[in-house]
Amino acid sequence: MVAVSLLFALSSVMGVLSAPTRVSVRGPILYDGRAPLDFSAADLDASKEPFLTVVKGSNNASQYTQLLGTTELPTPLWNTAGNLQTEQVLAVSIDNSSIFTPGGFAQNGFRRTDIIAQQGGSPANLLNITQVGTTVFHFSVKTDEARPLNDTHEYQPVFIEPSDGTHIFDLQLASGSPFTNPTGDLPAANARNFRVRNHAGQTLFESELTNGNWHNFAVQVDWDNRTLAVLYSIDCAELQPVTGVEPNESAAPGLQGEFHFGLLKLPLVNPADSPEDQNNVVAFGIQEGTLEALKFSGIFVEGTQRGIRAGNGRAIRKIQA
Ligand SMILES: *[C@@H]1O[C@H](CO)[C@@H](O)[C@H](O)[C@H]1NC(C)=O
């Protein structure tokens, strides 16, 4: 049953692509996480496709994630055809209630609201669709100036996480103030930067997360050769490669994982905790419990058989070694 519904989902996506439009035909979109304008708060609460919304605090999902409708423009990269807005922005927030408690174990060290890509009722169904061959993970991020992040903390807003808890790649924020034990001087000079990191936690690309701009990312993952390549642009500028094809061998062959986006805030070390607990960022540490948010749009995954969508209806060739 699951396989049948997946086939339908895929063929309907491809049907849309092959319909005549002013945008030239590109490779398949394997997962589309761009919230349609009619996607509702009730859909979020029900974990309706394409989003699994269970990783959050005790309130309903729609109390942590706001669908901004037509009140805020998403990244212009995918929303310029005929000047039509085709998706709505998701503002993902955390507050002091954002303590995820899987299996009764409260993650008191974190504050987090994660949205997980799913299809046919499960993230697992996407693995053999979006994480084979060479695929590209697109996401666009904008700060929420009314609910700013805290430069003294580390945040991990986007990652692919296998069940071993590692990240195939991730986006890290406030990277000048990564979690350290003992805590260093805060905030560090480049605390407003973002970093795209590989599986080994090494930085592939770093720049400033300016306010008022959509920051557009695309990460090309070669699942066979275990490499990564990063593309990036600001606002309506087309995506450009900002790295070469970089080895990512610390990700074991065949490793696949859930695609998360949202807001995961790490704690600071609490000097009052035992030395052992001070290293346990999941369960211990200092959180201020403030209301903070980050905006997302342009979430999708594509195959690279016919190039990479670069925005404004254009595509560029897959990044070659
Ligand atoms: C969550 O939504 C349900 C259904 O709308 C409602 O009954 C419930 O009170 C809400 N829970 C919270 C914590 O707001």
Ligand SMILES: *[C@@H]1O[C@H](CO)[C@@H](O)[C@H](O)[C@H]1NC(C)=O
């Ligand atoms: C935040 O929640 C924690 C855990 O429930 C609690 O100990 C703490 O007092 C709260 N902080 C604020 C500022 O409300």
Ligand SMILES: *[C@@H]1O[C@H](CO)[C@@H](O)[C@H](O)[C@H]1NC(C)=O
């Ligand atoms: C993905 O494909 C591999 C190899 O064919 C298979 O072993 C695995 O069970 C599949 N995983 C899922 C979640 O379908």
Ligand SMILES: *[C@@H]1O[C@H](CO)[C@@H](O)[C@H](O)[C@H]1NC(C)=O
């Ligand atoms: C940011 O975190 C630091 C360290 O806990 C805290 O001193 C500061 O008050 C926080 N800033 C805001 C705006 O909450």
Ligand SMILES: *[C@@H]1O[C@H](CO)[C@@H](O)[C@H](O)[C@H]1NC(C)=O
């Ligand atoms: C992957 O690695 C193989 C063996 O080293 C090589 O022949 C092939 O060109 C590589 N593919 C890409 C896309 O880099």
Ligand SMILES: CC(=O)N[C@H]1CO[C@H](CO)[C@@H](O)[C@@H]1O
């Ligand atoms: C452990 C491991 O394989 N690390 C590699 C990850 O990728 C970087 C390049 O991006 C290599 O330098 C590391 O050796």
